[in-house]
Amino acid sequence: MPTNLPREWYIVEESFRNEKSLEKKIELLKQLISLTPKHKGTENLIAQLKKRLSKLESEMERKSRKCGSKVINIEKNGDILVSILGMTKSGKSTLLKKLTNADVEISDKPFTTKEPQTGICFYEGVYIQFVEIPSFFLKEHLSIAHNSDILMILVKNEDELKEIEKILKENRLEKKRKILINPLEENKEILKKIIEESEIVRVFMKPPGKNIEERAVVLKRGRKIKDLIEKINENWLKSFKFARVYDNSIFSGRRVGLEYELKDGDVVEIHF
Ligand SMILES: Nc1nc2c(ncn2[C@@H]2O[C@H](COP(=O)(O)OP(=O)(O)OP(=O)(O)O)[C@@H](O)[C@H]2O)c(=O)[nH]1
Ligand SMILES: [Mg+2]
DSSP: SSOOOOOOHHHHHHHHHHHHOOHHEEEEEEEHHHHHOGGGGGHHHEEEEHHHHHHHHHHHHHHHHHTTOOOOOOOOOEEEEEEEESSTTTSSSHHHHHOOOOOOOOOOSOOOSSSSSEEEEETTTTEEEEOOOTTTOOOHHHHHHHHOOOOEOOOSSHHHHHHHHHHHHHHTTTSEEEEETTTTTTOOOHHHHHHHHHTTTEEOOOTTTOOOOOOEEEEETTOOOHHHHHHTTTHHHHHHOEEEEOSSTTTEEEOOOOOOBOOOTEEEEEEE
């Protein structure tokens, strides 16, 4: 065993050994592989870990086939993923179509939508992707809700809300960020609410001498200029001199360094 592994590696390795759930074990093992420095001395270790990973993954596949369930993965195309949930005929498809122009079937018959349906829209710098979850609440469909940033829940009254809350709890989704929508009311600011609820920071790049880019770089709250650069192009860190931040404060246009904490809507110009 090479001795120059980072401390974090041993912490993750311990959690991996103690973890019972196969799904979580796979996650931890992947983390472990990415935490292992890559050089001659670690080649064997990485090979072992990868072998272990492929074994666990095939075990996982076998198990899911046995239960007759499969996990459906939606390809995440946007910056924010929103699952639309509600009882049948709650207006999920109607809302999906209104927000994204998706080509979905809307009808008075119950359970018209049988497979997850997706659509995407661009709003103030970010792509928001929506997925209508069919109202059978199958485990394989709810895996999408688990991977979503936000659940958008359509309920018309207290009874429906109680019913949905029960389903969320049974599927361990009760702690997810949620937006409640009453389809009977006018819902004008849904997109704005999604941005607020997702707790992201949208940063708009302005290459010196050029226009502000329309698409934002999306970061989690609390991230700094150095995180922004790491996300765009790590190599820039070496030649970074300073950044200018434009906002609606009296200090707009000021120079900042790598430790500046970004806020939603900042326009950033990087200088080398
Ligand atoms: N009055 C009224 N009718 C609506 C509204 N939203 C949807 N509807 C109607 O309700 C019916 C069902 O709407 P859908 O959007 O297909 O509902 P859904 O939740 O996708 O339903 P399933 O996919 O079948 O589970 C359709 O006839 C819609 O026209 C609304 O806000 N007001
Ligand atoms: Mg539908």
